[in-house]
Amino acid sequence: MFYTIGEMAKKLGVAASTLRYYDKEGLLPFVERSESGIRMFNDSDYEFLKIIECLKHTGMQLKDIKKFIYLVMEGDKSIDDRLLLFKKRKEEVEKQIEKLQNTLDVVNFKCWYYETAKKAGTTAVPDNMKDEELPEELRKIRTQLKNE
Amino acid sequence: MFYTIGEMAKKLGVAASTLRYYDKEGLLPFVERSESGIRMFNDSDYEFLKIIECLKHTGMQLKDIKKFIYLVMEGDKSIDDRLLLFKKRKEEVEKQIEKLQNTLDVVNFKCWYYETAKKAGTTAVPDNMKDEELPEELRKIRTQLKNE
DNA sequence: GTAGTAGTTAAAGTTAACTTTAAGTCAATA
DNA sequence: TATTGACTTAAAGTTAACTTTAACTACTAC
Numbered sequence: 001m002f003y004t005i006g007e008m009a010k011k012l013g014v015a016a017s018t019l020r021y022y023d024k025e026g027l028l029p030f031v032e033r034s035e036s037g038i039r040m041f042n043d044s045d046y047e048f049l050k051i052i053e054c055l056k057h058t059g060m061q062l063k064d065i066k067k068f069i070y071l072v073m074e075g076d077k078s079i080d081d082r083l084l085l086f087k088k089r090k091e092e093v094e095k096q097i098e099k100l101q102n103t104l105d106v107v108n109f110k111c112w113y114y115e116t117a118k119k120a121g122t123t124a125v126p127d128n129m130k131d132e133e134l135p136e137e138l139r140k141i142r143t144q145l146k147n148e
Numbered sequence: 149m150f151y152t153i154g155e156m157a158k159k160l161g162v163a164a165s166t167l168r169y170y171d172k173e174g175l176l177p178f179v180e181r182s183e184s185g186i187r188m189f190n191d192s193d194y195e196f197l198k199i200i201e202c203l204k205h206t207g208m209q210l211k212d213i214k215k216f217i218y219l220v221m222e223g224d225k226s227i228d229d230r231l232l233l234f235k236k237r238k239e240e241v242e243k244q245i246e247k248l249q250n251t252l253d254v255v256n257f258k259c260w261y262y263e264t265a266k267k268a269g270t271t272a273v274p275d276n277m278k279d280e281e282l283p284e285e286l287r288k289i290r291t292q293l294k295n296e
Numbered sequence: 297g298t299a300g301t302a303g304t305t306a307a308a309g310t311t312a313a314c315t316t317t318a319a320g321t322c323a324a325t326a
Numbered sequence: 327t328a329t330t331g332a333c334t335t336a337a338a339g340t341t342a343a344c345t346t347t348a349a350c351t352a353c354t355a356c
Contacts, residue, residue: 006302017345020304025343036352038303043294050293051258057251062343076270083262086255093252097245103205104241107234110199114231122224145198146191154332165315168334173313184322186333210313 001043008041012049019049027052027066029073048072058089059096109141149191156189160197167197175200175214177221196220206237207244257289 009016022028030048032040055065068085071078116126131139157164170176178196180188203213216233219226264274279287
């Protein structure tokens with residue numbers, strides 16, 4: 001079963017021009033063409049594209065994803081490299097989640113801050129609260145925001 | 149206590165040119181200047197910059213962060229708007245964490261895939277494994293990657 | 297056979313967030 | 327007084343990842 005670029009783009013939820021751009025950049029060396037030059041995507045191409053999408057979500061750049069594609073093209077002799085690559089991505093994503101969790105902590109502090117300000121009608125109230133007056137889990141955050 | 153742009157940049161771990169850029173874009177209307185035109189940052193400016201940093205980490209664009217800065221400048225009458233803004237950022241960050249968690253699931257599948265391929269010396273082994281042969285938590289992921 | 301829709305390329309344009317450069321000012325030290 | 331180093335601005339340059347445009351070709355329906 002083959003798909004045109006438009007069909008595959010729809011299946012993936014991206015623009016067809018994005019797939020053409022990826023192809024131009026050398027990320028899709030596996031895509032076949034019809035006699036008249038039209039791209040013919042198949043199901044294994046879909047799987048490839050899903051992995052490209054996944055790697056992109058881990059924060060990898062297209063030029064590095066391209067290198068991975070070429071590792072796959074090399075076959076079984078690049079298995080070790082590919083395993084290492086995914087282990088690296090795992091670490092990266094875990095770091096990103098941790099960073100977002102810290103960001104969320106600050107956002108939650110600010111939500112509390114403005115809830116408190118809203119009730120009082122002024123930000124002076126949360127601003128002037130002593131450390132003991134604020135929820136325990138928020139104290140560290142406020143200190144971080146003020147100090148070094 | 150005042151800081152020059154270089155000192156504040158160092159304190160924040162960014163380039164001084166970045167702070168100048170933010171200023172040019174109107175994100176730092178609160179920064180004072182000396183008679184000779186040199187920026188003088190103080191501790192409350194640091195707090196502002198930490199919040200700008202936080203909002204940036206939530207995925208907000210500078211032009212939208214600028215709007216927030218102007219809400220702060222308006223004083224207590226914009227408390228409700230600011231609360232709403234942070235509630236929105238909270239939702240956004242939670243969504244991003246969820247997305248990264250899904251990405252991590254795929255990466256973990258790929259780690260297992262290449263560990264298995266490494267042991268066998270070929271990707272044919274994990275490729276040809278029946279659903280029942282792979283760890284339960286990975287089955288859904290493989291199906292997702294292959295199908296729609 | 298013609299209209300319409302989807303495919304093709306190459307090349308130029310877009311956007312965000314910086315970064316660099318050039319030319320100059322200012323304050324402190326040798 | 328001269329040098330040094332950090333500050334200033336405006337403007338141009340950079341980068342990644344697309345997106346758009348123009349000019350063309352190919353398949354499908356009527």
